[in-house]
Amino acid sequence: MKTIDTNRRNILKYAGLFASIPFVSQLVDKSTLLAAGANKFSTDLVLNGDVYTAAHWGAMKVSVKNGKIVKSVNAFDGMVYNPLQSVTADLVDGKYTNRIKAPMVRKSYLEKKKNNRELRGADEWVEVSYEQAIKLVADEVARVRKEKGANGIYGGSYGWKSSGNLHNARTLLHRYLTMGGGFVGGLGDYSAGAAQVIMPHVMGTLETYEQQTSWPLIMEHSKVVVIWGANPMDTLRIAWSSNDGVGLEYFTKLKNSGKKIIIIDPIKSNTVAFYGNKAEHIAPKPNTDVAMMLGIIHTMLSTGKYDKEFIETYTEGFDKFADYVMGKTADKTPKSAKWASNICGVSESKIKELADLFFANRTMLMTGYNMQRQHHGEQVHWMTVALASAIGQIGLPGGGFGISYHYANGGSPTTNAPVIGGITVGKASGGGQEWLNDGSSLSIPVARIADCLLNPGKTIDYNGRKITYPEIDLVYWVGGNPFVHHQDTNLLVKAWKKPSTIIVHDMYWTPTAKMGDIVFPITTPYERNDLTMSGDYSNLNINPMKQVVKRMPKSKHDYEVFADLAKVAGFEAQFTEGKSEMQWLEEFYNVAYNQAQKSGALMADGEPMPDFTTFWNANRPLTFAPTEEGLNFVRYGEFREDPILNPLGTPSGKIEIYSETIAKMGYKDCGAYPQWFEPIEWMGMKNKPAEFALVSPHPSLRLHSQLNNTSLRNQYAVADREPIWINPADAKAKGIKNGDIVRVFNKRGQILTGAVVSDIVPKGVIRVYEGAWYDPENPAKENTLCVNGNANVLTIDIPTSELADANIANTALANIEKYKGKAPKLKAFTPPKGAK
Numbered sequence: 001m002k003t004i005d006t007n008r009r010n011i012l013k014y015a016g017l018f019a020s021i022p023f024v025s026q027l028v029d030k031s032t033l034l035a036a037g038a039n040k041f042s043t044d045l046v047l048n049g050d051v052y053t054a055a056h057w058g059a060m061k062v063s064v065k066n067g068k069i070v071k072s073v074n075a076f077d078g079m080v081y082n083p084l085q086s087v088t089a090d091l092v093d094g095k096y097t098n099r100i101k102a103p104m105v106r107k108s109y110l111e112k113k114k115n116n117r118e119l120r121g122a123d124e125w126v127e128v129s130y131e132q133a134i135k136l137v138a139d140e141v142a143r144v145r146k147e148k149g150a151n152g153i154y155g156g157s158y159g160w161k162s163s164g165n166l167h168n169a170r171t172l173l174h175r176y177l178t179m180g181g182g183f184v185g186g187l188g189d190y191s192a193g194a195a196q197v198i199m200p201h202v203m204g205t206l207e208t209y210e211q212q213t214s215w216p217l218i219m220e221h222s223k224v225v226v227i228w229g230a231n232p233m234d235t236l237r238i239a240w241s242s243n244d245g246v247g248l249e250y251f252t253k254l255k256n257s258g259k260k261i262i263i264i265d266p267i268k269s270n271t272v273a274f275y276g277n278k279a280e281h282i283a284p285k286p287n288t289d290v291a292m293m294l295g296i297i298h299t300m301l302s303t304g305k306y307d308k309e310f311i312e313t314y315t316e317g318f319d320k321f322a323d324y325v326m327g328k329t330a331d332k333t334p335k336s337a338k339w340a341s342n343i344c345g346v347s348e349s350k351i352k353e354l355a356d357l358f359f360a361n362r363t364m365l366m367t368g369y370n371m372q373r374q375h376h377g378e379q380v381h382w383m384t385v386a387l388a389s390a391i392g393q394i395g396l397p398g399g400g401f402g403i404s405y406h407y408a409n410g411g412s413p414t415t416n417a418p419v420i421g422g423i424t425v426g427k428a429s430g431g432g433q434e435w436l437n438d439g440s441s442l443s444i445p446v447a448r449i450a451d452c453l454l455n456p457g458k459t460i461d462y463n464g465r466k467i468t469y470p471e472i473d474l475v476y477w478v479g480g481n482p483f484v485h486h487q488d489t490n491l492l493v494k495a496w497k498k499p500s501t502i503i504v505h506d507m508y509w510t511p512t513a514k515m516g517d518i519v520f521p522i523t524t525p526y527e528r529n530d531l532t533m534s535g536d537y538s539n540l541n542i543n544p545m546k547q548v549v550k551r552m553p554k555s556k557h558d559y560e561v562f563a564d565l566a567k568v569a570g571f572e573a574q575f576t577e578g579k580s581e582m583q584w585l586e587e588f589y590n591v592a593y594n595q596a597q598k599s600g601a602l603m604a605d606g607e608p609m610p611d612f613t614t615f616w617n618a619n620r621p622l623t624f625a626p627t628e629e630g631l632n633f634v635r636y637g638e639f640r641e642d643p644i645l646n647p648l649g650t651p652s653g654k655i656e657i658y659s660e661t662i663a664k665m666g667y668k669d670c671g672a673y674p675q676w677f678e679p680i681e682w683m684g685m686k687n688k689p690a691e692f693a694l695v696s697p698h699p700s701l702r703l704h705s706q707l708n709n710t711s712l713r714n715q716y717a718v719a720d721r722e723p724i725w726i727n728p729a730d731a732k733a734k735g736i737k738n739g740d741i742v743r744v745f746n747k748r749g750q751i752l753t754g755a756v757v758s759d760i761v762p763k764g765v766i767r768v769y770e771g772a773w774y775d776p777e778n779p780a781k782e783n784t785l786c787v788n789g790n791a792n793v794l795t796i797d798i799p800t801s802e803l804a805d806a807n808i809a810n811t812a813l814a815n816i817e818k819y820k821g822k823a824p825k826l827k828a829f830t831p832p833k834g835a836k
């Protein structure tokens with residue numbers, strides 16, 4: 001009985017929250033949208049009215065007037081405001097939009113000039129017909145396949161593409177390349193590359209992108225909530241599928257919950273600003289959280305205020321780690337609060353106070369991914385687990401640790417929604433697919449791409465095995481922007497000169513498109529039909545992504561380009577399965593619909609899921625309600641209840657504070673238990689190569705580089721550049737004032753930024769958000785100035801360690817000076833020479 005009652009309560013609550021959308025008949029002229037009649041869906045465009053779609057930044061209602069977008073807002077009333085939802089019109093055509101308007105080829109590439117690779121990024125472009133572009137690509141893919149096999153083609157093509165289960169650029173590329181005979185792929189990602197390799201050794205599961213203890217349980221049970229190295233008020237504006245908005249709702253409610261909220265972050269982030277005096281802000285030096293955690297653990301072990309029983313029952317090898325903490329191993333250094341304080345800059349007394357506070361109260365440690373995007377990034381989440389083990393609350397409601405609350409709404413309770421289908425990679429069309437059985441030998445860690453292009457044949461270590469880099473001769477990139485996301489841009493510029501051919505699909509002349517040889521003009525998500533769910537962990541909604549406006553002339557869907565390439569290669573039927581866009585969508589929808597029919601799952605309003613035609617014509621998202629299990633989900637609850645019956649997926653079945661598996665790998669830069677390693681560059685090092693610690697976290701008004709080309713930029717650009725935050729004392733010492741143009745530089749490169757003098761950054765630290773479009777002043781010159789302020793020109797391209805080979809974007813030092821020359825004009829948002 002209890003289950004029914006609670007479910008009903010949830011249904012009513014969620015129906016209330018998401019019920020603000022009237023049916024389409026009240027919104028648009030029936031004669032347009034419903035012209036096809038009751039039993040047939042319509043794809044006619046709404047010329048005047050509202051259309052529902054979705055993006056990484058959530059479900060949206062887009063208003064159209066005379067066929068043009070005039071407004072876009074959250075699809076649901078009453079949710080926390082998300083500014084990213086407001087600029088849909090700009091993404092189609094705005095002041096900075098910079099669409100690719102036709103298939104284009106780089107001039108000297110087209111002319112087959114011998115030195116043409118040297119001119120990438122500095123050349124003129126020539127418009128070609130779509131048919132000619134398809135032929136060029138098809139011939140080149142066939143040539144490289146013939147000469148070098150699957151090993152010659154890099155299709156790892158990392159990136160955040162757009163939401164949508166059909167127009168999924170990267171999967172479509174993989175489908176085309178797989179069916180054609182294989183390609184070199186990418187292992188892991190830039191987001192959580194270190195955590196997703198270390199955590200399976202420690203917890204037996206990826207941990208990243210997995211559901212967290214539910215928010216209602218946090219609200220009910222946690223006494224202390226620690227937001228550690230995370231900035232959820234900004235990062236929860238987006239999600240991988242589409243944002244359900246629930247995380248922001250809960251972080252907002254948390255503010256006045258009376259709980260002790262602690263934010264540990266070198267910067268007074270927007271999350272610190274949001275909580276104001278309702279939270280305590282503790283600011284360690286960048287890259288030193290592992291040392292701070294060690295100081296807390298040392299205090300707990302020294303005072304005896306730690307959970308011995310938990311450690312005995314649920315963990316493996318804690319004693320060996322404890323020897324390290326207490327200074328009984330070779331380094332003979334106790335990792336005391338004083339030792340930690342000397343490294344991280346947080347006072348000894350505060351470190352000791354935290355140890356007592358965490359142990360005495362139900363404490364949830366919510367960590368972010370930023371801290372593992374650092375040199376030795378594997379250590380931080382392993383150390384978090386060691387700390388949470390000493391506290392002893394893993395598996396209790398509201399206690400333990402969670403590394404995904406800040407990302408894609410971890411903890412948003414899982415609903416009863418059936419899951420829609422999506423386009424898949426498919427199978428090889430015959431021959432050449434053996435490599436698929438050994439993806440390892442033909443996939444490289446994603447963040448090692450520049451190293452791989454520069455050093456074919458080099459063998460690297462990766463998580464206990466060896467990977468030998470292939471010789472890549474063709475790079476095919478869709479749905480990603482490596483000339484913004486990859487570390488040490490100038491090194492990437494060099495690496496990019498290696499392959500014979502680089503093909504890029506994008507909607508815009510991004511820096512990556514400008515560095516290509518052949519580019520295709522792709523439709524925006526607002527110019528095609530698609531479907532997506534929202535809520536990566538909750539599956540809260542099924543969203544129609546209806547075409548909002550007429551597509552730009554000459555633009556193509558990624559799907560169309562790959563289908564045409566498949567046609568030339570002789571496997572069109574296999575690629576398209578003979579289906580149209582809407583037939584694919586109907587099929588994906590029916591995967592969920594059939595599940596719902598079978599299970600009897602109802603929507604949040606108590607109604608059954610409509611059939612596809614009704615759903616599509618109704619033009620509104622469907623909402624589902626959290627289940628009893630979803631609401632009461634405690635991460636590792638079952639393991640805690642019975643570790644024998646419910647062991648973890650680690651070799652010992654327990655939490656591995658000591659990992660024999662990693663010990664056997666014998667890596668110098670990742671040991672058998674979590675440790676403090678001095679990063680390659682940091683504030684506390686001797687002989688610093690540059691003066692300031694550069695942090696480059698995720699931006700508040702973009703998704704990585706996406707939306708840099710919208711009017712949101714007017715809200716943050718300073719002197720028409722990416723802003724740099726500088727502490728007032730540092731600014732004074734350098735003679736820099738608010739609004740000045742600042743050159744930021746180190747041995748890897750130089751960028752121009754606009755000064756924001758503010759104490760949100762401590763002395764000795766500067767912040768430049770990642771994601772500004774790389775804009776080389778003179779692309780023909782080595783190490784030229786990036787005039788728009790791409791932080792990655794300054795970051796370091798080495799791996800976290802031999803274990804994960806992930807990126808270390810957040811470990812870097814740089815210098816600053818007032819820029820005195822005539823400020824070069826921005827070209828980031830204008831087409832290259834030869835393009836309109």
Ligand code: PGD
Nearest residue numbers: 159160161162191479480481485505696704705706770809
């Ligand atoms: P986005 O800007 O999202 O960045 O790197 P990522 O490459 O994912 O790029 C997506 C691109 O895809 C855009 O150019 C967009 O226009 C294009 N696109 C969107 N939809 C479509 C489509 O349908 N078809 C095609 N063909 N193209 C499409 C992000 C990466 O950056 C990530 S995930 C992380 S976590 C890293 N974070 C940091 C960091 O914290 N600090 C630094 N310094 N650097 C980082 N880099 C990493």
